Amino acid sequence: MRISDHIHSNEYPASYYAATCNDTAGFSALSGDETFDVCIIGGGFSGVATALHLSERGFKVCVVEQNKIGWGATGRNGGHIIGGYAYSMWENKSKIDSFGEAGTKALWDMSIECVDIIKNWVEKYNIDCDLEFGFIDVAMKKSELEWLKKSADTLADRNYPYETKILNKEELSDYVVSDQYIGGRTNDGWGQAHVLNLVLGEARAAEKLGATIYEHAEVSDIIHGARPRVVTKTGTITADFVVVTGNGYLGNLVPKLASRVLPAGSYIIATEPLSDEQIAATAPKGWPTCDQRWALDYFRVTNDKRLLFGGMATYSGRHPKNIKAVLEPKLHKVFPILKDVKIDYEWGGYMGIGLNRIPMLGRLSDNVYFATGYGGHGVAPTHMSAKLISEAIAGQAERYDIVASVKHMPFPGGRHLMQPAYAVGMAYYKLRDAIGW
Numbered sequence: 441m442r443i444s445d446h447i448h449s450n451e452y453p454a455s456y457y458a459a460t461c462n463d464t465a466g467f468s469a470l471s472g473d474e475t476f477d478v479c480i481i482g483g484g485f486s487g488v489a490t491a492l493h494l495s496e497r498g499f500k501v502c503v504v505e506q507n508k509i510g511w512g513a514t515g516r517n518g519g520h521i522i523g524g525y526a527y528s529m530w531e532n533k534s535k536i537d538s539f540g541e542a543g544t545k546a547l548w549d550m551s552i553e554c555v556d557i558i559k560n561w562v563e564k565y566n567i568d569c570d571l572e573f574g575f576i577d578v579a580m581k582k583s584e585l586e587w588l589k590k591s592a593d594t595l596a597d598r599n600y601p602y603e604t605k606i607l608n609k610e611e612l613s614d615y616v617v618s619d620q621y622i623g624g625r626t627n628d629g630w631g632q633a634h635v636l637n638l639v640l641g642e643a644r645a646a647e648k649l650g651a652t653i654y655e656h657a658e659v660s661d662i663i664h665g666a667r668p669r670v671v672t673k674t675g676t677i678t679a680d681f682v683v684v685t686g687n688g689y690l691g692n693l694v695p696k697l698a699s700r701v702l703p704a705g706s707y708i709i710a711t712e713p714l715s716d717e718q719i720a721a722t723a724p725k726g727w728p729t730c731d732q733r734w735a736l737d738y739f740r741v742t743n744d745k746r747l748l749f750g751g752m753a754t755y756s757g758r759h760p761k762n763i764k765a766v767l768e769p770k771l772h773k774v775f776p777i778l779k780d781v782k783i784d785y786e787w788g789g790y791m792g793i794g795l796n797r798i799p800m801l802g803r804l805s806d807n808v809y810f811a812t813g814y815g816g817h818g819v820a821p822t823h824m825s826a827k828l829i830s831e832a833i834a835g836q837a838e839r840y841d842i843v844a845s846v847k848h849m850p851f852p853g854g855r856h857l858m859q860p861a862y863a864v865g866m867a868y869y870k871l872r873d874a875i876g877w
């Protein structure tokens with residue numbers, strides 16, 4: 441699905457990430473008919489990480505990306521590395537219980553492993569992507585702080601290996617200086633990165649291990665069969681396995697996924713570089729920070745000292761005309777001291793949201809897999825889904841089966857009604873946020 445609107449073209453958006461990208465050389469063009477062990481559709485974290493996992497296992501793989509590597513949500517997001525592959529499942533206690541103790545333990549371990557995959561690859565392949573650890577969840581009201589305490593207890597009960605601390609308002613000021621928050625919870629196991637440089641580094645690592653990465657190759661059809669075929673305008677690929685990872689950008693290529701994954705817009709602004717005094721007066725440690733509302737604010741300080749601030753979501757398919765005009769007032773509410781700071785970049789993108797907010801993976805046919813639907817928490821979980829699919833392709837499907845067993849219902853009303861229906865649902869949650877219910 442080629443999209444052309446004021447936040448999407450065939451090139452990278454005018455984002456902080458694109459402006460500071462350290463690899464602009466590009467990848468291959470597809471022409472003619474090629475054969476691979478595995479063909480992966482989509483060049484975001486899901487696709488590139490699947491390619492790297494499989495290349496490490498010795499498979500001959502290719503990635504087919506309609507625009508550029510990291511062009512989708514992967515190269516546009518907040519850069520918060522949030523663990524918890526199964527984290528959203530913790531909120532869904534009955535779902536977790538249905539896995540039994542062994543399944544729950546496996547999901548819990550994946551919640552930590554998804555971050556470890558990134559950490560290990562950055563080290564192993566020497567990827568220059570400003571990876572740092574330290575994360576903070578902030579609370580605006582007592583009930584949110586209570587919830588953070590409760591979840592810290594769950595982490596402790598499960599022997600979470602990284603330090604977490606509950607902070608009162610005074611302690612919080614070492615991390616975030618804003619009268620919007622009454623406390624928070626730190627997490628040394630989560631972190632941040634320059635996500636476009638991370639995905640490009642992973643793509644180069646896969647390439648060095650023999651993978652072929654095709655850009656500007658939009659897949660228009662998947663022909664299922666003993667050896668599925670992937671069709672683009674400039675060539676075809678025949679493979680033993682296909683993995684579909686287009687997420688919020690897949691359009692109607694796979695109708696079963698189109699009715700289950702809602703492309704929801706999310707938007708970010710980046711300030712000019714801040715002075716040390718401005719950083720000390722706002723986010724002294726620069727850690728990625730999220731509040732606890734449905735329509736949350738999130739921010740972090742980049743390596744070059746900009747505040748990256750995200751804070752709205754759209755479900756109607758329409759983007760705000762002026763992203764800066766919508767986000768700047770939110771930034772100023774959290775940090776009034778930044779009211780005269782210039783905004784250098786504004787951009788947005790689509791995340792893929794499923795009805796139960798649990799990552800989706802599975803098979804469309806015996807040899808065609810998919811991974812999608814991470815909502816706004818995909819940076820680390822994509823790496824886990826990719827690993828599970830690579831294990832399944834290599835013949836070890838135990839862990840894959842646990843996650844693939846989760847049922848994902850289509851949105852009521854299907855593809856055409858999903859956006860208005862979800863918009864109404866989210867308006868309800870935004871109202872709850874607004875009145876503090």
Ligand SMILES: Cc1cc2nc3c(=O)[nH]c(=O)nc-3n(C[C@H](O)[C@H](O)[C@H](O)COP(=O)(O)OP(=O)(O)OC[C@H]3O[C@@H](n4cnc5c(N)ncnc54)[C@H](O)[C@@H]3O)c2cc1C
Binds near residue numbers: 657658659689691790
């Ligand atoms: C503004 C924003 C902020 C976010 N912030 C965070 C955050 O801070 N932390 C976090 O964990 N998550 C965040 N997310 C979510 C996270 O970015 C995603 O969950 C994750 O990047 C999904 O990766 P993906 O590879 O599955 O999908 P994508 O990165 O969207 O990649 C899909 C790719 O498939 C390609 N494609 C689609 N159809 C075709 C086709 N027919 N042929 C060829 N190629 C095709 C697309 O061009 C695209 O490049 C955010 C998302 C957005 C939009």
